[in-house]
Amino acid sequence: xxxxxxxxxxxxxxxxxxxxxxxxxxxxxxxxxxxxxxxxxxxxxxxxxxxxxxxxxxxxxxxxxxxxxxxxxxxxxxxxxxxxxxxxxxxxxxxxxxxxxxxxxxxxxxxxxxxxxxxxxxxxxxxxxxxxxxxxxxxxxxxxxxxxxxxxxxxxxxxxxxxxxxxxxxxxxxxxxxxxxxxxxxxxxxxxxxxxxxxxxxxxxxxxxxxxxxxxxxxxxxxxxxxxxxxxxxxxxxxxxxxxxxxxxxxxxxxxxxxxxxxx
Amino acid sequence: xxxxxxxxxxxxxxxxxxxxxxxxxxxxxxxxxxxxxxxxxxxxxxxxxxxxxxxxxxxxxxxxxxxxxxxxxxxxxxxxxxxxxxxxxxxxxxxxxxxxxxxxxxxxxxxxxxxxxxxxxxxxxxxxxxxxxxxxxxxxxxxxxxxxxxxxxxxxxxxxxxxxxxxxxxxxxxxxxxxxxxxxxxxxxxxxxxxxxxxxxxxxxxxxxxxxxxxxxxxxxxxxxxxxxxxxxxxxxxxxxxxxxxxxxxxxxxxxxxxxxxxx
Numbered sequence: 001x002x003x004x005x006x007x008x009x010x011x012x013x014x015x016x017x018x019x020x021x022x023x024x025x026x027x028x029x030x031x032x033x034x035x036x037x038x039x040x041x042x043x044x045x046x047x048x049x050x051x052x053x054x055x056x057x058x059x060x061x062x063x064x065x066x067x068x069x070x071x072x073x074x075x076x077x078x079x080x081x082x083x084x085x086x087x088x089x090x091x092x093x094x095x096x097x098x099x100x101x102x103x104x105x106x107x108x109x110x111x112x113x114x115x116x117x118x119x120x121x122x123x124x125x126x127x128x129x130x131x132x133x134x135x136x137x138x139x140x141x142x143x144x145x146x147x148x149x150x151x152x153x154x155x156x157x158x159x160x161x162x163x164x165x166x167x168x169x170x171x172x173x174x175x176x177x178x179x180x181x182x183x184x185x186x187x188x189x190x191x192x193x194x195x196x197x198x199x200x201x202x203x204x205x206x207x208x209x210x211x212x213x214x215x216x217x218x219x220x221x222x223x224x225x226x227x228x229x230x231x232x233x234x235x236x237x238x239x240x241x242x243x244x245x246x247x248x249x250x251x252x253x254x255x256x257x258x259x260x261x262x263x264x
Numbered sequence: 265x266x267x268x269x270x271x272x273x274x275x276x277x278x279x280x281x282x283x284x285x286x287x288x289x290x291x292x293x294x295x296x297x298x299x300x301x302x303x304x305x306x307x308x309x310x311x312x313x314x315x316x317x318x319x320x321x322x323x324x325x326x327x328x329x330x331x332x333x334x335x336x337x338x339x340x341x342x343x344x345x346x347x348x349x350x351x352x353x354x355x356x357x358x359x360x361x362x363x364x365x366x367x368x369x370x371x372x373x374x375x376x377x378x379x380x381x382x383x384x385x386x387x388x389x390x391x392x393x394x395x396x397x398x399x400x401x402x403x404x405x406x407x408x409x410x411x412x413x414x415x416x417x418x419x420x421x422x423x424x425x426x427x428x429x430x431x432x433x434x435x436x437x438x439x440x441x442x443x444x445x446x447x448x449x450x451x452x453x454x455x456x457x458x459x460x461x462x463x464x465x466x467x468x469x470x471x472x473x474x475x476x477x478x479x480x481x482x483x484x485x486x487x488x489x490x491x492x493x494x495x496x497x498x499x500x501x502x503x504x505x506x507x508x509x510x511x512x513x514x515x516x517x518x519x520x521x522x523x524x525x526x527x528x
Contacts, residue, residue, distance in 0.1 A: 043469065043473055045473060045476055045477055045480065046476075046477040046480045046481055047476075047477075047480045064469045064473070065469060068446060068450065068469070068470050068471070068473055068474045069446060069447070069470060070469070076447060080450070080454055081454070081483065082454075082474060082477050082478045082481065082483065085481050086477060086481075145528070148528055159527050159528060160527075160528060161525040161526070161527060161528075162525060162526055162527075162528045163524050163525045163526075166528060179467070179468075182332060182333060183333070183340060186332065186344070190344055190345070190346075201467070201468055203443070203465070204443075204465055204491065204492040204493065204523075204524065204525075205307070205328045205329060205332070205334070205492065206332050206333060207332070208523075208524035208525050209307055209309065209328070209332055209524055210332045210346055211524065212309055212310075212311075212524035213309055213310040213311075213346050213350055214346045216309065216310045216311045217310055217346065217349050217350075219345065219346065223525070225525060227468065228468040228469065229468065259468075259472075260427050260468065260472035260473055260475065260476035261425040261426060261427045261468075261472050261487070261489060262425070262426055262427075263423050263424075263425060263426075263527060264409065264412050264423060264424060264425075264426045264430060
């Protein structure tokens with residue numbers, strides 16, 4: 001029996017069960033299409049879609065939206081040359097795109113978080129009952145600046161954003177990939193003993209200002225903002241490994257790349 | 265007749281008229297309090313409130329929220345040590361804080377935008393019917409990299425974020441201070457002839473990915489992201505100048521500062 005797009009979708013949602021409300025839908029292609037190869041990516045950018053098509057992928061599994069808004073609404077983009085050219089590439093190639101955002105975050109543990117902890121070599125340091133809180137062992141602990149350098153090296157980043165003192169000692173970390181909102185970020189920051197929040201993306205008027213005030217008040221708190229893509233991209237390896245284990249005959253590529261913006 | 269907090273609020277809302285729904289409310293202090301000195305700021309941070317109190321200000325006029333969320337809701341912050349310490353400083357000092365966000369953006373022209381154009385020396389280049397679209401004269405036009413260097417120098421920034429080619433020639437700019445959302449940012453980017461969008465703050469999965477795709481398709485588009493604070497802070501000078509002109513006996517300080525985060 002051949003593997004189809006629907007076979008794979010069923011595997012991706014199985015750990016959670018069908019969600020009634022979700023952005024995780026088939027953005028293009030047919031559920032019945034046979035699949036020999038999938039490409040697992042953070043975002044189905046124009047360049048990554050071309051690369052996936054050129055390397056023979058039938059299905060792209062992407063964490064982020066295809067059309068520049070969370071709900072992948074497209075009415076407002078009708079006639080936009082960027083939208084039209086991307087849609088034409090997708091339709092003419094026949095490639096299927098499934099978004100895997102809500103489901104993978106609902107895995108137990110969160111598939112993105114566990115994949116990121118693996119990429120950082122931090123799996124053993126996560127609290128068993130709340131994996132986004134980490135206690136570094138004494139030989140791994142260091143300053144905020146040390147941790148920034150480690151993140152850059154392990155995640156392939158040139159720079160990140162800091163609020164707080166780069167020389168502050170850190171032993172307890174809160175780690176929130178992506179952009180889960182300022183309230184959750186601040187909730188983690190005020191959790192007892194947390195010195196440092198490592199966040200993917202913030203709203204400047206929320207978490208950044210909270211940490212600025214905390215530091216100016218003399219509290220030992222700091223914030224590192226990695227950028228959204230690099231805070232989650234390596235976490236998509238979780239789904240690549242799951243599919244390889246469950247469907248050994250399926251070819252699974254992981255395509256990663258640089259962030260959309262560079263610091264100048 | 266002495267100037268009160270209410271006198272000043274009346275002046276600030278007069279160009280627009282009373283808005284029914286607005287975040288622009290008195291966050292602390294009494295409308296009847298006499299005011300000898302005001303401080304005009306981007307955000308009433310803990311450090312800036314102390315500075316304002318120390319220099320004798322009776323009222324802070326701030327563009328951004330005081331308590332780390334757009335609506336300045338505080339229920340979720342009860343017991344938070346950063347919130348409690350900030351609230352105590354505000355209450356014990358008796359300083360009044362009025363937020364001026366929606367009104368100043370409703371001024372004709374938008375007071376933040378016109379203040380930023382003044383700070384950048386670009387007032388003459390704005391389209392008369394839509395000031396956020398600019399045409400640079402040939403002797404001011406240059407590359408994206410040239411404009412990035414100009415923005416850094418004029419607004420006091422160490423770096424900014426770029427999507428696109430730093431060597432691309434620019435003559436038509438869209439300029440959107442703040443974080444007005446991805447749809448408006450993309451609407452401006454697709455406006456005929458616009459080469460470059462200068463944005464304050466973006467969501468990474470929206471405008472950044474749109475420009476990445478546009479560039480990979482071969483469209484001559486670029487994005488510079490300045491950071492939210494530096495994209496609007498100098499624009500608050502508009503209200504300082506308005507108050508100085510209308511109430512010559514009032515002392516008006518403008519307090520600016522570095523962003524909450526630094527690039528490391």
